[in-house]
Amino acid sequence: MRRQKPEDKRQKAENGKGQKIGFFLPTFLLFTVSDAHAMHISEGILPFQWALFWSLVAVPFVLYGLYKLKKISSIDLSFKPLVGLMAAVVFIISCMPIPVPTAGTCSHPCGTGISGILVGPAISILITAVALLIQALFLAHGGLSTWGADIVSMGVMGSFAGFLTFRALRTMKINVSIAGFAAGLLADWATYITTSAELASGIKGDSPFSPLFWKILIAFIPTQLPLGILEGAMTAGMVTLLYKKRPDLLVKMHVIKPGEVTI
């Protein structure tokens, strides 16, 4: 019985930490969310044919995400809280304007890097689609006609960039935190590169695509360069936190290998 005491203490301490995070996370998020302006392409910016094109591109990804979510949650119920957490994180992070002092503008991270790593790109795209729909409907943020384009840039490109970067670095046996940082960074930058391409292709008219694309991308750089670094740090922090708290869950999601769990 005496031997169990340090174990109990450790459990209590872990429980306390979890509760503290459970309290501070919603409080922090409550006070950080306000009117955001960033990668979302507003209603009416894209011509009809381009809006339709991006919507058609997004549809199969969203449907596949729905199929994957149904399949996984029917097998494993413990997956649901993680999806809930990721949905809330993507929704709130993509509404959170962060001032970038070096540029004098505001923009927001995307959160699709972390969701791509933890729940896989397919479900991450579905989560993003729902978040973007709520934002377009009720928060005057993005648009219904540009919903498909926003799903492709933030959901598809962000999730896949984060997921693939993380997996590639992990196969090279790079530390979880560093891989998480690179995944978050590249997910953010991939989103804005795609937004630049979508915008340039939609508004170029008769003028050539390439110069306009580079012009838009360069205009994004002063804000998104530091913000991408911040998103990388956030992603690394969240992956590391889950690695410490729920390594079993990361094993289940194939984020880490069973042999890496020391507990």
Next chain:
Amino acid sequence: MKTQESDVRRQKNKYRIRVVLVCVLFSVLCSLAAFGSEKWSGVDESVVEKFAKEHGREAREPLINTDQGDLLLFVFLIAGAIGGFIAGYSWRKLIEQRQDDRTTDENHALSKTTKG
């Protein structure tokens, strides 16, 4: 040995404090410069809508326009509260799951030892 270790720690702490101070100073200076030149507009205004306008496309009013007076602040606050609640609730569930798993594992181990 202990004094050497503590000296190394002190030096490291001093170095860290200096790095933090330099970062704070740099960001304060940059903030002041930014305040002087521009307002804190979002990149969708300063980049997306700006380029779109230059090429003859302008943003339309959203289907449900909540961008009226303080209504948008209210909607964002509600969205933040709900999102924050879901995030906190899900996080707690994840942690509780882990503890439940541990206790069931311990019970299994205990029953095995009593049987043995």
